[in-house]
Amino acid sequence: MILVTGGAGFIGSNFVLDWLENHDEHVVNLDALTYAGNLANLEPLKGDPRHVFQHGDIGDRNLVEAMLRNHRPRAIVNFAAESHVDRSILGPGAFLKTNIEGTFNLLEAARGYHATLEGDDKASFRFLHVSTDEVYGSLTADAAPFTETHPYEPNSPYSASKAASDHLVRAWHHTYGLPTLTTNCSNNYGPLHFPEKLIPLVIVNALAGKSLPVYGDGLNVRDWLYVKDHCAAIRAVLAEGRVGETYNVGGLNEKTNIEIVRGICALLDELRPDAAGPRDRLITFVKDRPGHDRRYAIDATKLCTELGWQPKETFETGLRKTVEWYLANSEWVQGVQSGAYRDWVSTQYAKA
Template sequence: MRILVTGGAGFIGSALVRHLIQNTEHEVLNLDKLTYAGNLESLQSIASDSRYEFVKADIVDQATVSTVLARFQPQAIMHLAAESHVDRSIDGPSDFIQTNIVGTYSLLEATRAYWHDLPEAQRQAFRFHHISTDEVYGDLHGVDDLFTETTPYAPSSPYSASKAASDHLVRAWQRTYGLPVLITNCSNNYGPFHFPEKLIPLVILNALAGKPLPVYGNGLQVRDWLYVEDHARALFKVVTEGVVGETYNIGGHNEQKNIDVVQGICSLLEELAPQKPQGVVHYADLITFVQDRPGHDLRYAIDAGKIERELGWVPEETFTSGLRKTVQWYLENLEWCRRVQDGSYQGERLGSTDIKDLIA
C-alpha cells in the first residue's frame, strides 16, 4: 500500500513514518511544510530507504497537494500536519487557524477530487485518517470521568478549538461527500525526538543544564501519557483495520499529575545522570512553580476501551517503562537536542523533494 503522511517530520508523524518503514512493507510519502517543529533528522534512520520519500509542501496549497496525490497515487492518507503547542496558540492563534482549519479544508478538497476519480474498487478501499487530540473535549471535572468517543466537544484554547474545527470538517466531508474517513483522538504523547519546548524534554534538558524546571500553577493538572511508539502502532491499526466513519480514542492508561511527572524525571536523572551541574545538590531542587497558563484544563483522561475491544490494540509501555526509555534516549542523544536548541537542524534537507522538482 502507498500511504501519504502529512506532518511526517513532526514528533508523532516521524514516529509513525519510522514505524511504517521499519515494521511494514508499505511505501510512504512524507509531506511536511517543515515549520520549526519539523525535523528531518528524526527520520535519518529510514531516509535512504527506497520505500520512503519526502516532499516539502504546505497542506494549505491545494494545487500542490493535488499534484502530489496525482503522482504518488496513495491508497491512504494519514493527516498529522498541525500546529500543536497550546502556549504558542495563546500567543499567536493565526497560524493555528491557517494550518489546522484552512489546511485541513484544503487537504480534504484535494483528497475528495483525487478520490472521486479513482476506479470504484480503489474508491472503496481508500482511507482518509485524521489524527486529532483529546484536548477537543475540554476539561474533566470528576476524578473518575473519562473521555469517550461520544464526549461533547468543549475546547479551551485556540489550539484545541482549531483541532475541534478540523475534526468537524472531516466528519462533514464524510457525511456530505461520502469520503471514507477515520478519526483518532489521542492523549499526551511522549518519547524520543520530542521537541524540547514540551514538558518532558524541557524538564530533562533544563535539569541537565542546571536551569529552573517550570511547573504551571500548583502542578496538579492531570494528563494521560501515551508513549509515542505505542501511538504509532495504534494509528497503523486504525488505518488498516478501523471501520469507516468511526472515531477511536487512543490513550496510554497512564494518568499522572504534572508535578509527579517532573519529580519522576528528577528521580531518574539522579540514577542515570548523577554528575550534576555545578551548584545543584538534587535535581528536584530546580523545580520552580510559575504562573498558570490562561484557560488551563485541570484533567484529561482517555477511555481507550473501544480500540482495545474492536481492534485489539493496547499500549505496550507503562509510564514507568516509557519514561525511563525517554530519559535514557535524551541522555544518549544530546547532540540531536543541541541542534534543535541552536536551530541548526533547520538547515538539513536530507534528500527532500520540492514541488518544483515534481512539476519540472
C-alpha cells in the same frame, strides 16, 4: 503507498519510522518544516527508496493535488498541525491557518482524488485524521474519562482549531462520502519530541542545570501515551477501523504534572547524577497559563475492544526509555535548540 502529512514532526516522524519497520509499503512524506519539523528525525531513512520526502504545506492545494496524481496513495494519514497550547495563546492565527484551513485544503484535494478512483482502489481508500483529547475540554477529578461521544468543549485556541478540523473531517464523510477515520489521542511522549512540551523540556533543562518550570500548583492531570504505542494504534485503525468512526487512543496513565517532573528528576539522578545535588532542587512554580484545563483522561475501550490494541508501555517503562533516548542523543537536542527557541522559552516561562 501511503501519504503522510506532517511526517517530520514528533508524532509524524515516529509514525513514518514505525511504519517502515513494520511494512515494506512506501511512504510519501509531506512536511512544511516549521520550527518543530526536523529532517534529522528521519535520518535513519536516508537513502531508503521506500521513503520519499516532499517539502511543502498542506495548505498548498496545487501541490497536494499533484502529489496525489503522481503517487496514487491508498491512504492519507494527516499529522500536520500546529500543536502547542502555549504558542496558540500567544499567536492563534497560525493555528487557524494550519489546523482549519490546511485540513480543509487537504480534505478537498482528497475528495477530488477519491472521485477519480475506481473499484477496489476506491473502496479501500482511507483518510485518517490524527487529533487530540483536548477537543473534549476539561474533566473534574471524579469524572469518567472521555469517550468518543463526549461533547466537544475546547478551551484553548489550539483545541478549538483541532475541534474545527475534526468537524470538517466528519462533514466531508457524511456530506461527500469521503472514507474518513479520526483518532483522538492523549498526551504523547517519547523520542524526537521537540523540547517545548513538558517532558522533553524538563529533561533538557534538568541536564543543563536550569529551572524546571511547573504551571500553577502542578496538580493538572494528563493521560500519557508513549508515542510508539500511539503509532501502533494508528496502524490498527488504518487497517481495521470502521469508516466514519472516531477512536480514542490513551495510555491508561493519569499523572499530575508535578509527578512527571519529579519522576524525570529521579531518573536523571539515577542515570546521570549531578554533583550539585538532586535535580528536584530546580523545580520552579510559575504563573498558570490562561484557561489551563485541569484534567484529561481517555477511555480507549472502543479501540481496545474493536481492534485489539493495547499499550505496551507502562508510564514507568516509557519514561525511562524516553530519558535514555535524550541522554544518548545530545547532538539532536543541540540541533533543535536555536537562539529563537531559547528566547521563546525564556519569555513563556518567566516567573510570576
